[in-house]
Amino acid sequence: MNFTLHIWRQPGRNETGAFETHAVTGISPDLSFLEMLDVLNEELVGRGEAPIAFDHDCREGICGSCAMVINGDPHGPLPGTTTCQLYMRHFDDGAEITVEPWRARAFPVLRDLIVDRGALDAIVQAGGYVSVNSGAAPDAHTVTVAKQAADAAFEAAACIGCGACVAACPNGSAMLFTAAKVVQYALLPQGAPERSRRVIGMVETMDAAGFGNCSNHYACVEACPKEIPLYTIARLNREFLGAALGSREFIELERPHAHEE
Amino acid sequence: MNRMLRLFRTSIGSKLLVAATGAALIGFLFVHAAGNLLVLKGADALNGYADWLQGHPLLWGFRAGLLLLFAVHIGVSIRLAHENRAARPHRYRRIARLGSRLPGRLMPVSGGLLLAFLVFHLLHLTVRTVGPMVEPLHDGSGRVDVYGLLVAGFSEPWIAAVYVAAMVLLGLHLVHAIEALFQTLGFNHDSYQPLIRVLGPALALLIAGGFASIPLLVLVGVIGGGS
Incomplete structure (x- = not known):
């Protein structure tokens, strides 16, 4: 599957951020959303670019780390699901996906998609x-x-x-x-x-x-x-x-x- | 520190203030709408009721109480809305409108427009400086001819339209307000929540519909058609 990602990039806490567009191709529908980001990060690192910073830990839906707003939905469009348990098969092939950090004054962005909770x-x-x-x-x-x-x-x-x-x-x-x-x-x-x-x-x-x-x-x-x-x-x-x-x-x-x- | 002052400095205490004043204002609206519907019984019933209210010894105490209710309800709501805006300094590019339905979203808008309507309404029928007046102002028994004022006012399509539009806003405001009121006071339980969900729209329709029926009935000639 192929996707176009619009991802929030912000180098640090008090710095200005902006959306960056990345194309990911040949993604297995059975990759989780985080694994898809892992694939993108491998490519970015391979090209000598900074990987996208995002929080994650257990990857089994119980730690509460994988905070990101996907197409306007916290943890993506599936109800009762954390981002790590969201799979790429839940998206249409060729979809454009906007990924943003939690936005709240009480949650300052530390880097890219990571906020201080x-x-x-x-x-x-x-x-x-x-x-x-x-x-x-x-x-x-x-x-x-x-x-x-x-x-x-x-x-x-x-x-x-x-x-x-x-x-x-x-x-x-x-x-x-x-x-x-x-x-x-x-x-x-x-x-x-x-x-x-x-x-x-x-x-x-x-x-x-x-x-x-x-x-x-x-x-x-x-x-x-x-x-x-x-x-x-x-x-x-x-x-x-x-x-x-x-x-x-x-x-x-x-x-x-x-x-x- | 004083218990009440400390309570009203918290988010839940502030919401309690808005909810409690809102509940009292709903009570006022209910009585106001019921009084207005005396217009259906004719000029004598409505003018007599208005005259009784005007001469009531507690009139100014009642007005002061209403003013206080409105001031607290609006003042605290504005502070809460301001804090809520400040809590998200950076907006989302894309956000799914989860949960919230339109009446809830529109609370600051419907509230603000209703305040503007309230000013218009007081200028129209209490201070009587806006809209068509009647000559003579007093009926045969020496009472203010409220019935005549209503018929003359609502025969003007734009005035009737303003009142009906405001009552649509009031209905929207109340649909959200009544369910939110119970939630804020801590009443939400599987056993009676379905009832609250029905009560909100039903009471909103009853109050807003009761008010709005009067300009509509004047416009179609059911009220004051003979004159």
Whole structure:
């Protein structure tokens, strides 16, 4: 298969970038999108040019590294799929494909398609610790969890922190990510003592990181490769409003400082 | 730090403000539309209702409350929209319009145009400096002849068109607003989400349709046809 690629090239964080057009030929339909970029990079290196920088790690759809917007879709046009699990057979032969990095103020481009998603780490860090009893291993089922709660928590915990929700959101909002990270604990007895502090810290850190505000377009839900459901955000809103209106922590905790660029 | 001030500085707290003021404004619109539809019962019913409102001891308190609701709703929305634009300084060359449907996309546009319409509407029927007036302004019982003003105003096709167009915008605004309102307040569950999805468009149609029916009925001569 043959493709024409329009790829964003940017030499560094504070430098101006531009689209570059490359033709790739003789591509097997069974190559993943990343492998197709590998083939292109081999050619570029062979010609003595700089390869296209892109993030990747596990290449099996669970690490959340392969961030790129393909033809306007984060992780490409296939629903519930990361870029590494997207195959060239999902495109028409001869297609023109535009590849861009995640675009958000909170995700500065480091080089080409690689962005710094450290703002998501800051949100997770703001969640803090979960208190557990140390010492001898507890007996199984000393803490009971309802099947429905375990399932719902797992559904949220499927988030791989790739940032596609931010990339798809017209406001560059990280609400779906933050919701998943809050809700995966909110339904479980483990970590319940830190419940209010966790949601307050994570939401205020999210705000300080320069993400936009959710305006209920729900593009995030369609872009999410792990298909985190929309009601996760409603649950975050409930968690946060409950903690903000009812907890002592909301008055006592220090507010996070605005994210330094 | 004050709990409420801290809440309203967060994104979710700001959205709570927009949602809560929006909900109150929807309540106002519902009552306003229901009052307007007294026009169907004739001049006496509408003028009597308007006169009762004008003479109500809480009129100015009510107006001040409305002004506050609008100011908070619009002010916070503008700040949020500004932050949202700033959150993506570099636009995509190509972007699939995922998720968001047209009413949601148009919220700042429909909101801004509705504010312009609100000014026009107040100048037309409250301050009464725009549009055709009636002589005499008061009916036989000494009340402001609101019925006559409506018929005279909406008999002008351009005024009727402005009102109907604004109500189309209001309908679009409410379709997104009502579903978003529940989501922001944290109400979204498989068991009742289908109901919310129906409630939004239904309530939007009821309110916007109720308002828009009046200029349309005047234009076709059902209201005020005899005069």
